[in-house]
Amino acid sequence: MGLTHNLLAGIFHLVLVATDLIFLAIMLKVIYDRWHFTWLDNIANTIAPFIMSLTTTTQTLTLKLTTHHYSEKALLVILLTILLFIRLIIASLL
Numbered sequence: 001m002g003l004t005h006n007l008l009a010g011i012f013h014l015v016l017v018a019t020d021l022i023f024l025a026i027m028l029k030v031i032y033d034r035w036h037f038t039w040l041d042n043i044a045n046t047i048a049p050f051i052m053s054l055t056t057t058t059q060t061l062t063l064k065l066t067t068h069h070y071s072e073k074a075l076l077v078i079l080l081t082i083l084l085f086i087r088l089i090i091a092s093l094l
Contacts, residue, residue, distance in 0.1 A: 012090050019083045025050060026076055054079060 025047045031037070032044040055075045062070055062078060070078070 009094065012094055015090055016087065019087055022054070023080065023083055026054075026080060030076065051076075058082075 028040065028043060028047060029051050032040045055072055058075045058079050059070065062068065062075070
């Protein structure tokens with residue numbers, strides 16, 4: 001029983017790390033879009049396809065649920081809300 005518990009705890013921690021990385025990528029995009037720091041050009045161009053795939057997936061889900069089209073900024077807010085909700089669920093399970 002201890003091995004199963006430790007494996008599940010490890011998986012939960014990996015999911016928390018993944019949500020943190022997605023959160024950081026979204027925050028980097030927001031910062032770059034707002035202030036256009038030249039030293040962030042390469043990083044912003046690298047994460048742009050990742051953010052685009054996240055927003056496309058979020059757009060299809062929200063379109064199925066609400067039949068409305070949202071802007072990219074609204075989709076990022078929706079995605080951050082979903083990530084924070086997932087973090088709260090995982091934290092309550094640990």
